[in-house]
Amino acid sequence: MSEEKDFYKLEKEIILFEEKIKEIQSSEENNKKEKIARLKKEIEKEWARIKPELTPSHIVQIARHPKRPYTLDYLDYLTEDFMEIHGDRRAGDDPAIVAGLGFYKGRTVAFIGHQKGRTTRERIERNFGQPNPEGYRKALRVMKLAEKFGFPIVTLIDTPGAYPGIRAEEQGQAEAIANNLKEISKLRIPVVNVVIGEGGSGGALAIGVGDAILMLEYSFYSVISPEGCAAILWKDQKAVTQAAENLKIGAKDLLDMGIIDKIISEPPGGAHVDYEQIFKNVDRHLNPTLKKLELRSPEERLEERYQKFRKIGVFSE
């Protein structure tokens, strides 16, 4: 099973088409639109061939694709006048989480998301999207700010997990996550979560719960990374495929299990192949979700949010 083909090999043709599209877009050729449409058809055809073969570990690879759009890419498209807010007013500012205010569809919304880097330098700077306690505390600070002014909150989830480091432990990584969960449950404004890439365990959860969880088609949300699970339960790094299958971490699984509220479909080839399309798709689901929640009273939302998680769990009695 660990012999299965790497996603990067599967998508080779698609990437070639995609590069050609970009080339045409930035060129002065005639009939650009037509040519691009034709290439997109080719991508669709290729994707129709690949899609049925996709395994859970392929989905993990798509979710972690180095070209996948990150939080700031979404904010750039979705918001106007986004203003980033820095620091937890306690210990520091965590570049692995970005937070701030922006206009979205005619109202101020607080956005909070994990942020990964694109280049090697950026990746290191952003700590590969793995937050430290000050990141979670900054997120909470911005959530409280949103509550104070009555702004809804949108969070974007994309992290391998909370950073396992010495300072993170000293500063109370666990306490920071726990406290966020407790405080999120009390927020009087709407909170919508969008899983855009990796939903890595507690590190994702700390900003990844609220009134509605939307998930991109090829994102995942998991109690542990497939690698971590393979190492612990199979004691074998090569068992990642089995771990990914067993954990049932894909959007469809989570929708079936009643954990998430909606799947946002991705363009053929995945979000990284067509940024514009995925931004539109997110936009199309995000605003109605927010609007629906905005119609409820704070008391209704609080009770429904409590019941949403109160019901999760499978046991016999």
Next chain:
Amino acid sequence: MHDLWTRCNNCRRILYKQDILDNQSICPACNFHFRLSAYERLEMLFDEGLYNLLDQNISPEDPLQFKDSIKYSQRLKENQKRTKLQDAVLNAEGTIEGIKVVISAMDFGFMGGSMGSVVGEKITRAVELALKERLPLIIVSCSGGARMQEGVFSLMQLMKTSSAIARLDKAGIPFISILVDPTTGGVTASFAMLGDINIGEPNALIGFAGPRVIEQTIKEKLPKGFQRAEFLLQHGMLDDVVDRNNMRSYLVRALRLFLNRPE
């Protein structure tokens, strides 16, 4: 011979088992706190060792049909047989020096005290009972974290339990969180860190990430005493480190203070 003697995990001394048992499972030589089962914990904390068990009929299922080297359902059966527990936590009601309390005690012996649906549900029910009856809540955490075999169901128990604690918090009902060796991962990152006071047993390993994961990530040796209860006390994450021998008297004092009940 084999049954009468044992070796201390810490000081390696050969000890007479009964001496340890008479000392609340603490090594008489070096104060090492041996792990307690959930039953032993309840017996130690409640008056005369008497209590009423609650929510006893909640049993785990295998929602993901998870299978690693063996099936999760098989693993559950083996653990149930060995520990005489349905899952990794016991809920109970009783008194401590006459003060009525609800206690949840976790058991590391059951799949590393991991939190799946049953643990999350029982902790939540203990919180809700404390809320309904306005009784102080004590949770003794002892867990490797969320249970992988129940996948995202386990992960969501962090939010479920933390949301319940938030309601208790709002109602002004005291919650004392006791963290014993080891408490890591999803349990630390939810209810265990949310006590009005959080206390640890001596030398208990308490953290978010496990020490091995951290070591592999940073590729450095960890400092001595890292993630031990005393280290957390020093870093402001615990209110105190309390010897097991003093635990009951500590709790009585704390409960009286929080309930504003001078003798």
